[in-house]
Amino acid sequence: MKFRLMKLFILPLSIAIMASGCGNMDDNAPEQEKADEAIEVDKGIETEGGGNQTVTVELKNTDGATVGTAVVEAENEGVKISLRADHLTPGVHGFHIHEKGICESPDFKSAGGHFNPTDKKHGFDHEAGPHAGDMPNITVKEGGTVEEEIVNEFVTLEKGKENTLFSDEGTALIIHSKADDYISQPAGNAGDRIVCGVISDPK
Incomplete structure (x- = not known):
């Protein structure tokens, strides 16, 4: 989605630059500012409502060492x-909210x-x-x-919704030691929790 949106903005910007090639460089400023603003929105930095809708989660193992991120x-x-x-x-590991x-x-x-x-x-x-926090297993390479x-279709980042990840207690991403079997209660027999990261409301 992000790549397709950027392509749409690049084409009109190129046309605008070619059309004004013999004019003053300042004439291109409004078009450039609009293109830059559109790309910023595409990055998910800010929505029309003014709220931050992208958050980077730091993932740590049981020793407290950072092992990755989740955007x-x-x-x-x-x-x-x-x-x-x-x-x-x-191997294959369970991955849940x-x-x-x-x-x-x-x-x-x-x-x-x-998260349920x-x-x-x-x-x-x-x-x-399933639980709203249930997600497909992930595969770690050799x-x-x-x-x-x-893409989890059961949750949202919109505040005030029942299924928002920005709840009062917050939410977390967890990687488990084993694969989720997708049916055993209450967590798919996925084993120990080996990685955790807090999904924090950026406010």
Whole structure:
């Protein structure tokens, strides 16, 4: 989405520059300012309502060391989470949003259970699920790195909504030691919590 929007802005800007090539450079200032402003909005820095709709989450392991980041960004269809991390155990891991923005090592139990404002059962394969905080498993490569992009359609960054990630207690991203089986209660038998990051309201 971001790439397509930028392409739309580049074309009219190029036409404007060609049309005024023999004029004063100052004549291009209004067009350039408009293009720059449009790109800033596309980055998710600020919405029309004036609220910050992008937040970068610092991810830490059980030793308190930073192992990556997750950029959480508002989308029309929900919230996009762009995950980049390293120094992880290769394999498939559960990846969830938890109900409290507290990451106390070494077990991260302070983050509470899965984010579940609508009181669903856990798992995409459960007839009464999933939790709003349930997300697809992630795969860590042999070198210990992971880079994935997930869109969660069950949550929002809009304040005041029942399913907002900017709740009073905050929320957190958790990576588990094992894969989520998508049906076992209450957390998909995903094992220990090995990475945690607080989703903070930038205000």
